[in-house]
Amino acid sequence: MSGPVPGERLVVIGYGPAAHRLVERLGRPGPYAVTVLGAEPEPAYGRPLLTAVLDGTLPVRALRLPEPPPGTALRLGVRAVSVDPRRRLVRTSDGAAHPYDRLVLATGAAPVLPGPGWARDADGRLAPGVRPLRTLADAARLASGSGPVAVVGGGVLGVEAALALRRRGRPVVLVHRGPHPLDRHLDARAGEAVTGRLRALSLDLRLGRTVAAREDAGAALALDDGSRVEAAEVLLCVGARPRVELARAAGLAVRSGVLVDHRLRTSAARAYAIGDCAEPLDGGGYGPDAAPGPTGRVPAGGFASAWDQAETLALLLTGGDGRHSGARGVLRLKAPELDLLRVGTTAGADETVVLGDAAAGRYARLSLRAGRLTGAVLIGLHRAAAGVVRLHQRGEPVPVDRLALLLGEAPPYEAGPPPGTALVCHCNNVTGDALEAAWRAGARTAAALAAATRAGTGCGGCAEEVRVRCEAWSGAGTREEAVS
Structure with missing residues (x-):
């Protein structure tokens, strides 16, 4: 990629954490005249910390990210409605036109919502009391409520949200169609450990169940087995899909997300994509719930990967060299009651180490190849987490005493810098x-x-x-x- 020409116009569509990181890393004074188009009226905030608003740990203002560099033209509450790659022009909901020399799509992902039925009114809008958890406004509305809540969906967000609401003192029922919570991330034995821990925390789990109808004027849910859940508030946590409508209408190559190469370039000249809306050409989406792509590879995803993409793109846009590898694949549940870490993959392992301690609510699974860690799942073993992540990311040999590693009794710093x-x-x-x-x-x-x-x-x-x-x-x- 050639370096920028001073004064080039850079338009960023979206103002979530990935876009914020990009603009922050470009700095000021920088080589671009930067315009950011944010559909939400709020400035950028730490979306992964929304559950901290639910339990009252953090006030809304604490999630806001620092102001963008001076000189950034920030347009909040303005939605991009079309992109013309040939004319290099973005049109917005306020009737304005924004010409660009380079374009970055950071449109994020939208929550998956049920089709017509129990969750929607006749006009297709979400029924009163039914909402997703995707924005600061969603979190603030939930945090101000009281009474029982039904959380539909037992993935990462569903479990984190259910625990956050429980910490706030609200009765919570978690309805999940899978055999155990987090079933896309955990094997059956790890799932049993998580299920036991959640039930010990007074979460009412309805596993292998789906919602069939809403009853009693919205005060209860009827499940597919005929049972009922008494809750006037329903939180939908059934996944998210990349926002690709704008890119698709502009003729960009799209699969489930906007397709990008290792330099984050889309199929349109001088247009890039980062964050949840982006999908690598050789794999699945970058998000934590990504499915394998055509090559069978599931790239590292989530918030950390989005920030990595933003930093890589900032380097490339300022004349540097680099590529995004998607190598950071760490999932850490954000809940003090349930310490859970998943890193890497079990694929290609020639050694597996399993530790089960049901009485203490602990479980571990290490997958190794040639003495090095390819993947791990840790539950209730927080003292081992930092060492396991380090071993995986640096590709260092795993200590011979596997049990001491898992119990956090033998730090794995056999080489390299000291722990601090x-x-x-x-x-x-x-x-x-x-x-x-x-x-x-x-x-x-x-x-x-x-x-x-x-x-x-x-x-x-x-x-x-x-x-x-x-x-x-x-x-x-x-x-x-x-x-x-």
């Missing part, structure tokens, strides 16, 4: 040393550490580790003060 320099927050490149330095400088709570270092303000996957470290340092500090 290992990343805790991958989204913001925050190390353990940086966190400890901030704590010693006075940031003595998890919230204060997040404000000082931005750790936990990305995907939120490290929030529990930040909290645990903060508590450990606080305990150690109290003991030191008592001794002195």
